[in-house]
Amino acid sequence: MLPKLAGKKLKEVNRRTSRAEVLDLKVHRGKQVFRVVRCWFKEEKRFCLWVTNLPADKYSADDIMSIYLCRWQVELLFKKLKSDTNWRRFATRQKAIVEGVVRTSLQALIVRRFIALKSPGNISVSKAAKNVDIGLLPILTAYIHQTWSEITACLEWVMKHISENALKSPQRKSRRDKILDGIFEKLNF
Structure with a gap:
C-alpha cells in the first residue's frame, strides 16, 4: 500500500x-x-x-481483473442465451421442465459456437453462431437417422456458408484482452 x-x-x-x-x-x-x-x-x-x-x-x-473478466463473459453468455431463445419467463413452474429447457438451449448454443469456432477463416463466433441455425436442423435430422455421410455434407456446407457470411469486423488490438479468447490467452488456458 x-x-x-x-x-x-x-x-x-x-x-x-x-x-x-x-x-x-x-x-x-x-x-x-x-x-x-x-x-x-x-x-x-x-x-x-x-x-x-x-x-x-x-x-x-x-x-x-482476469478472473472477473471471465465471470463477465459467463454473464454475457447467459445474456446471449436468453436473447437467442427469447426467454422472458417460463410458462411452467415445474423444475424439471425449466431445467430441461435451460440445458437444451445451452447445448444448442454450445453446438452453434463449436461449429463456428471450427469454421475456417477469420470469422466472428457470434455472427457464425447465428448462421449455423440454418444448417443445424438438417445436421440433427441426419444424426437422428444416423446417416453419417449426410452429417458430413451438412457440416461442410454450414462451414463454407459461415466462412463466407460471418466475417469478423476489424477490432482494435486494445480490445483483444477483453474478449474470451484474449482472457484465456492471458490465463494460459
Whole structure:
C-alpha cells in the first residue's frame, strides 16, 4: 500500500492523488476489511473497480481483473442465451421442465459456437453462431437417422456458408484482452 493513500477515503483516491495504472487496496469499512483493485483505462478515461475477498498473497491484481473478466463473459453468455431463445419467463413452474429447457438451449448454443469456432477463416463466433441455425436442423435430422455421410455434407456446407457470411469486423488490438479468447490467452488456458 502506498503510505500517501493511508487513511484516505476511496473517493479521494483519484488521478491526482495516485497516477498508478493499477492499485491494489486494502479497504476498511467499520469492522469489515476487503480488497479493492482499481485500474485506470486510459483510452476510456475511466476507472474500473473490483471488490473481492480473495487474498492478495494468492491472487495478484492482474489475476483478479482476469478472473472477473471471465465471470463477465459467463454473464454475457447467459445474456446471449436468453436473447437467442427469447426467454422472458417460463410458462411452467415445474423444475424439471425449466431445467430441461435451460440445458437444451445451452447445448444448442454450445453446438452453434463449436461449429463456428471450427469454421475456417477469420470469422466472428457470434455472427457464425447465428448462421449455423440454418444448417443445424438438417445436421440433427441426419444424426437422428444416423446417416453419417449426410452429417458430413451438412457440416461442410454450414462451414463454407459461415466462412463466407460471418466475417469478423476489424477490432482494435486494445480490445483483444477483453474478449474470451484474449482472457484465456492471458490465463494460459
